Amino acid sequence: MALHDRVALIGLGLIASSMAHAMRGAGLCREIVGHARSAETRATALEIGLCDRVCETAAEAVEGADLIVLAVPVGAMGAIAAEIAPHLKPGATVTDVGSVKQAVITAVAPHIPEGVHFIPGHPLAGTEHSGPRSGFATLFRNRWWLLTPPEGADPAAVARLRALCEGMGANVEEMDAAHHDLVLAVTSHTPHLIAYTMVGVADHLRRVTQSEIIRYSAAGFRDFTRIAASDPTMWRDVFLTNKEATLDILGRFTEELFALQRAIRLGDGDHLFEYFTRTRAIRRGIIEAGQDTAAPDFGRAAEATNGTGKG
Amino acid sequence: MALHDRVALIGLGLIASSMAHAMRGAGLCREIVGHARSAETRATALEIGLCDRVCETAAEAVEGADLIVLAVPVGAMGAIAAEIAPHLKPGATVTDVGSVKQAVITAVAPHIPEGVHFIPGHPLAGTEHSGPRSGFATLFRNRWWLLTPPEGADPAAVARLRALCEGMGANVEEMDAAHHDLVLAVTSHTPHLIAYTMVGVADHLRRVTQSEIIRYSAAGFRDFTRIAASDPTMWRDVFLTNKEATLDILGRFTEELFALQRAIRLGDGDHLFEYFTRTRAIRRGIIEAGQDTAAPDFGRAAEATNGTGKG
Numbered sequence: 001m002a003l004h005d006r007v008a009l010i011g012l013g014l015i016a017s018s019m020a021h022a023m024r025g026a027g028l029c030r031e032i033v034g035h036a037r038s039a040e041t042r043a044t045a046l047e048i049g050l051c052d053r054v055c056e057t058a059a060e061a062v063e064g065a066d067l068i069v070l071a072v073p074v075g076a077m078g079a080i081a082a083e084i085a086p087h088l089k090p091g092a093t094v095t096d097v098g099s100v101k102q103a104v105i106t107a108v109a110p111h112i113p114e115g116v117h118f119i120p121g122h123p124l125a126g127t128e129h130s131g132p133r134s135g136f137a138t139l140f141r142n143r144w145w146l147l148t149p150p151e152g153a154d155p156a157a158v159a160r161l162r163a164l165c166e167g168m169g170a171n172v173e174e175m176d177a178a179h180h181d182l183v184l185a186v187t188s189h190t191p192h193l194i195a196y197t198m199v200g201v202a203d204h205l206r207r208v209t210q211s212e213i214i215r216y217s218a219a220g221f222r223d224f225t226r227i228a229a230s231d232p233t234m235w236r237d238v239f240l241t242n243k244e245a246t247l248d249i250l251g252r253f254t255e256e257l258f259a260l261q262r263a264i265r266l267g268d269g270d271h272l273f274e275y276f277t278r279t280r281a282i283r284r285g286i287i288e289a290g291q292d293t294a295a296p297d298f299g300r301a302a303e304a305t306n307g308t309g310k311g
Numbered sequence: 312m313a314l315h316d317r318v319a320l321i322g323l324g325l326i327a328s329s330m331a332h333a334m335r336g337a338g339l340c341r342e343i344v345g346h347a348r349s350a351e352t353r354a355t356a357l358e359i360g361l362c363d364r365v366c367e368t369a370a371e372a373v374e375g376a377d378l379i380v381l382a383v384p385v386g387a388m389g390a391i392a393a394e395i396a397p398h399l400k401p402g403a404t405v406t407d408v409g410s411v412k413q414a415v416i417t418a419v420a421p422h423i424p425e426g427v428h429f430i431p432g433h434p435l436a437g438t439e440h441s442g443p444r445s446g447f448a449t450l451f452r453n454r455w456w457l458l459t460p461p462e463g464a465d466p467a468a469v470a471r472l473r474a475l476c477e478g479m480g481a482n483v484e485e486m487d488a489a490h491h492d493l494v495l496a497v498t499s500h501t502p503h504l505i506a507y508t509m510v511g512v513a514d515h516l517r518r519v520t521q522s523e524i525i526r527y528s529a530a531g532f533r534d535f536t537r538i539a540a541s542d543p544t545m546w547r548d549v550f551l552t553n554k555e556a557t558l559d560i561l562g563r564f565t566e567e568l569f570a571l572q573r574a575i576r577l578g579d580g581d582h583l584f585e586y587f588t589r590t591r592a593i594r595r596g597i598i599e600a601g602q603d604t605a606a607p608d609f610g611r612a613a614e615a616t617n618g619t620g621k622g
Contacts, residue, residue, distance in 0.1 A: 075580075124530045128594065144527060183519050188530035191509055193575075195531075197568045198502055199590040201560065204567075208494050214596045216455060219435045219499035220506070222597060223534045229594035232587035239575045239583055249512065250572055254565065256515075257508045261561055264504075264550045269386075272550055276543035279510040282525070283439065283540035286533060289525045 004029045008065035010058050012036040012045050015097045016071035017135025020050050022168035025137040035061035044132045059087045070096035074237040078107030090115040093157045101148045101177035103241035117157035122146045128229035141169030148177040185245035195228040314474050315340045319376035321369050323347040323356050326408045327382035328446025331361050333479035336448045346372035355443045370398045381407035385548040389418030396422040404428040404468045412459045412488035414552035428468035433457045439540035452480030459488040496556035506539040
């Protein structure tokens with residue numbers, strides 16, 4: 001079932017290296033060509049045999065490729081697209097794995113030549129690790145891979161990309177790019193910013209020692225450090241490029257937070273109780289949807305293949 | 312190694328029922344007597360054989376007990392203390408498992424008669440479940456149990472209580488009540504409030520459907536629903552009674568959040584990158600301290616006995 005003959009991975013971090021393992025494991029292509037900007041990353045990729053070939057330039061890597069995957073930080077997509085554009089094979093498909101879709105489309109689409117398909121994508125999968133050694137074949141298994149094909153996209157190219165994602169174990173959903181960015185602002189981008197902030201607050205505190213924070217982290221804080229440990233470059237670009245949706249959700253968040261803060265200050269127990277009761281229902285919905293487990297201790301002992309850390 | 316002859320559990324929720332299982336499993340006392348305000352909870356406790364005896368009143372339950380554990384919401388501690396005070400056996404020890412310590416001491420200490428020891432405590436253990444059926448013997452294993460004995464507390468009584476906690480598998484640490492409340496405001500109370508808030512924001516949103524939020528929750532939001540699903544009564548009381556420390560940390564949190572929000576609005580990528588890099592170090596500290604695992608996917612497949620949900 002070799003759906004694409006040659007796949008070029010531009011950027012060799014967690015997502016691309018996991019794709020390499022997953023595509024090879026499932027026999028989804030004949031050849032994997034890779035490129036990374038850093039010589040060290042290229043050397044590592046060669047050393048661990050991540051790709052069949054590693055190229056020094058992105059232009060060289062995309063030559064003759066049927067599928068090109070842009071797996072670089074969102075802020076680097078435009079420059080890469082400009083660089084590879086003259087070297088793209090007619091009929092090839094370009095996709096990306098960025099956590100933001102509108103900004104990527106704005107940056108990349110103008111460079112894509114006539115006759116080449118551009119189908120933006122976003123796998124909702126990740127860990128707090130990064131780099132070419134962090135990838136593993138099962139990263140996408142049972143995770144969502146969102147595609148945001150533009151109007152008039154070639155159905156055959158979309159179907160081929162969808163089959164590749166499904167071949168790596170993902171569940172594929174198509175949606176509008178603007179809606180994607182809003183949904184992710186709620187489910188991922190704003191939660192990450194908040195987690196980063198809370199971890200930063202703890203770091204500043206003088207009266208509570210760092211060792212105490214670390215020691216007693218399991219009381220709730222640990223879940224924040226978990227989602228605040230992901231790749232800084234990636235997250236910087238997410239917030240810079242999904243600015244409007246993130247600021248919108250952040251505004252709602254601070255409004256709500258101030259209302260709760262006021263309830264605490266005024267001792268309004270009914271407000272707090274009613275609020276905390278309502279949030280339980282969402283949790284139940286997530287368990288019923290099979291996105292998590294109802295086992296005690298949050299099922300940490302039993303849970304197998306879900307994670308966070310990817311925008 | 313029966314350290315206490317008769318233990319009275321006042322309140323039969325997650326913590327008390329887990330204590331019953333753990334004490335019985337390790338043979339830490341001869342008899343467990345229980346009381347809960349709700350007739351339904353008492354009936355359940357009888358039905359599942361949680362205690363040797365279940366009493367209709369707290370006063371009755373504490374008669375002749377060597378150790379009395381107040382395992383009710385923080386806001387109910389004062390009234391319970393007043394009710395049981397005349398029935399406490401001379402030489403007995405009263406402890407509690409509340410998530411806030413100063414407010415419990417203010418509410419309970421004045422009622423404790425001369426000759427009875429009062430040693431406040433707080434096990435940092437929990438799940439998002441509550442009620443008499445939610446308890447299990449291993450809840451406290453490798454978790455912290457903080458004791459805040461007042462100045463001049465009887466060393467023998469403290470040692471006996473410490474041995475009981477250790478017998479249930481917990482690591483015991485003693486600290487000042489005010490410091491406890493500040494540490495917990497950072498590591499638990501504020502993170503919980505923030506998680507509740509973020510889940511509440513998602514609930515309000517009209518343009519993103521609830522099913523989308525649930526479906527794509529693994530991208531970060533799921534960790535928030537996890538910590539926002541705990542017992543509403545308990546959390547209401549935590550915020551009402553640890554008001555000052557929580558508002559202090561919340562103030563710092565919103566300051567930091569506004570600084571990050573401003574950086575996003577102004578497109579200040581350096582600020583964001585520097586901030587996100589710093590928070591990674593705390594995560595590493597937690598892994599090195601053995602409070603979590605560095606395994607990919609946050610070790611969800613491998614991790615065994617840690618959890619959150621208790622203040």
